[in-house]
Amino acid sequence: MRIVIIGSGNVGSVLGRLCKQNEHEIIQVFSRHVNQAVSLAKELKCGLTDQLNCIDTEADLYLVALTDAALVDLKNHLFLGNKLILHTAGSVSKEVLKDISLQYGVLYPLQSLRKEMTYSEDIPFVIDGNSDAVKSQITDFVKTVSSNFSFATDEERIKLHLAAVIVSNFTNHLYALAEHFCNIEKIDFSLLWPLVKETARRVQLISPAIVQTGPAVRKDMLTIEKHISLLANHPELKALYQNMTDSIMKI
Ligand SMILES: NC(=O)c1ccc[n+]([C@@H]2O[C@H](COP(=O)([O-])OP(=O)(O)OC[C@H]3O[C@@H](n4cnc5c(N)ncnc54)[C@H](OP(=O)(O)O)[C@@H]3O)[C@@H](O)[C@H]2O)c1
Secondary structure, X not given: OEEEEEOOOHHHHHHHHHXXXXXXXXXXXXXXXXXXXXXXXXXXXXXXEOOHHHOOOOOOEEEEOOOHHHHHHHHHOOOOOOOEEEEOOOOOOHHHHOOOOOOEEEEEEOOOOOOOOOOOOOOOEEEEEOOHHHHHHHHHHHOOOOOOEEEXXXXXXXXXXXXXXXXXXXXXXXXXXXXXXXXXXXXXXXXXXXXXXXXXXXXXXXXOOOOOOOHHHHOOHHHHHHHHHHOOOOHHHHHHHHHHHHHHHHO
């Protein structure tokens, strides 16, 4: 397909590369910052623009990877007739695209994507379209870039996105706090990597509710009190430790 990528951030960059690797032709990228458009366009060997009203209207597919606020505003700047346009947001209705084209939908990557990373495994996509014909077109397209895809309505996708925030963004935040604690306390954070791996592996085999370990599930108050006193100089982490401990104890 001839594709225009709207947005040169993490998702725009990763999707652009994925489409190109799978023999699609990227004809143009849009970024409001011309230097970022130039950098991605060089990599994808395609045209570029930093003006929404200069977007090429001759593509088969438009992939919109903008922040949610910019996505909501897009209808004020773009009209594509009946060209297929898809956004990548987890928590924004597909209807946000209904004034831009007659054929619209969602290509939501259910994966944490960063443009500086490479992805060796198929990216899982959650897709939706405004008609059966559009869903079928999106299915044909997604099969060319990934073997891992599923369908979800707007209502289902926002719930998936919320769960994704908890398992990925919140977990990563806990890693960041633990790394900071280790740095301050002169402990080697990398000693914890096997534990990080094992916890992520196990959750795929057995319900996490069943395999919880640690002082909270054992109701080991002696250890919990020692940990809390160690966190005297880390008030944010202390509050989180107490909340998480209470939550585990309740379950
Ligand atoms: N990254 C992920 O892991 C991930 C996974 C699944 C879904 N998503 C969804 O994909 C979408 C894009 O996420 P992302 O991670 O790629 O975000 P990002 O890296 O922050 O990129 C967002 C893009 O939107 C552009 N933008 C922001 N405000 C704009 C405006 N007012 N007008 C025009 N362009 C504007 C940014 O341009 P500048 O660079 O010029 O600011 C940038 O190109 C979001 O809806 C997100 O929820 C992300």
